Amino acid sequence: MILISWNIDSLNAALTGTSERAEETRKVLSQIHDKQPAIIAIQETKLRATGPTKKHQEILTAEFPEYDYVWRSAEEPARKGYAGTMYLYQKGLKPKVTYPEIGAPTPMDQEGRIITLEFAQYFVTQVYTPNSGNGLKRLSERQEWDKKYLEYLQKLDNKKPVLASGDYNCAHEEIDLKHPDNNHHSAGFTDEERTGFSQLLDAGFCDTFRKINGNVTDVYSWWAQRVRTAKANNSGWRIDYWLTSNRIADKVNHSEMIDTGSRADHCPILLDIDL
Template identity: 85%
Template sequence: MILISWNIDSLNAALTGTSARAEETRKVLEKIHTERPDIIAIQETKLRATGPTKKHQEVLAEEFPEYHYVWRSSEEPARKGYAGTMYLYKKELAPQVTYPQIGAPGTMDEEGRIITLEFPKCFVTQVYTPNSGNGLKRLSERQVWDQKYLEYLKQLDQQKPVLASGDYNCAHTPIDLKHPDNNHHSAGFTDEERAGFTNLLNAGFTDTFREINGNVEGVYSWWAQRVRTAKANNSGWRIDYWLTSNRIADKVKRSEMLDTGARADHCPILLEIAL
């Protein structure tokens, strides 16, 4: 089974945009398609509350004809056109789909951040973890989120093995970003966020990239768009993950990033597992 997860930074722009960046994003979607994944998880869709428009549906049907899709968007009282997630899965699959509320603070549960697919032998779930924000103004809420999300994953894991992916907005260790010393108090690399991710792993989950690739350095999944030289200089962060329940970690064959060329922001991450 091959699964790919990607923070796309606006599915609307990818499907209907005319800018150079939209073209770059579509090329990445084409690259994902060539991998023939069974499941594609997409974060930060930024779709309206009513979901894909008719035009979006037409493009998805044309570009991904062998897939069904399900989506979850930000809804009031949360911000419109914010966050959001989507799954595309092969039509021969027939998962039970849930859109969990985890008891998160503020409007986080209304921001379309989690979708879960249930299969006979496992759960596949994705998350778009809230960013702690400029000045860490959302850090305290983020800490509550991390605890609630951990409780949710543990609940799934008690039933059957879990494959969890997404943008976790956390570089776990110093080798997961290019400049750890300069970012100790930056969102995504605070002691609190890193401790939250450690708690997640300690609860019975494996960071599959590290499991397969060891302590390799200089491999990242995100490069800041606003810093023009970030991608060219590989000044990145690894904040996107494929996690598995510990008891199936030995079945992972590949856990890697897909190259996006000069396009900054997130790159897709691929998991191949023999279930």
């Protein structure tokens, strides 16, 4: 079974935009569709609280006719059009869909950050982890989020195995970013965030990319848009992950990045697992 996860950086721009970047994003969506994944997880949809517009729905139906979809957007008191997540899944699948609140600091639970699909033998869940922000102004709230998210995954894992994906906004080890020495006080690579991710793995979850690919270097999932040379120089970070419960990690066949050419920001990540 193939599953793909991607922080798309605005679904509206991807579906209805006219810029060169929007065209690049649509090409990536086409790449994803061509791989015929069973499930597609999308983060940072940036849709309004009422979800996809009629136009969005028409385009999704035309471009992904084999898929049903569910979504979760930011709601008050969260900022409008902020964060948000979506799943597309093949129509033969009939998951139970939940939109959990994990007891995170306000308004994180209202930012549309988690959707979970429950199947007979396993859970599939995605997350768009809060960024600690400029000047690490949200770091303390981020640490509380990490604690609550871990508790949530453990509750799922106690019932049945878990496949978890998303933008975790954390490069776990020094080999997970190009310039670790310059970034120990940057959001996404602080000691606090890395410790939080270590605790997640120590609780019984596997970073499937590292399990399959070992300590390979210079493979990333995000390159800063604001730095024009970042993608060309492969000056990136690996902050997007497919995790599984340890007890099904040996069923993973592939865990890899999907090449997006010159397009910066996040690239999709693919998991091939025998379930």
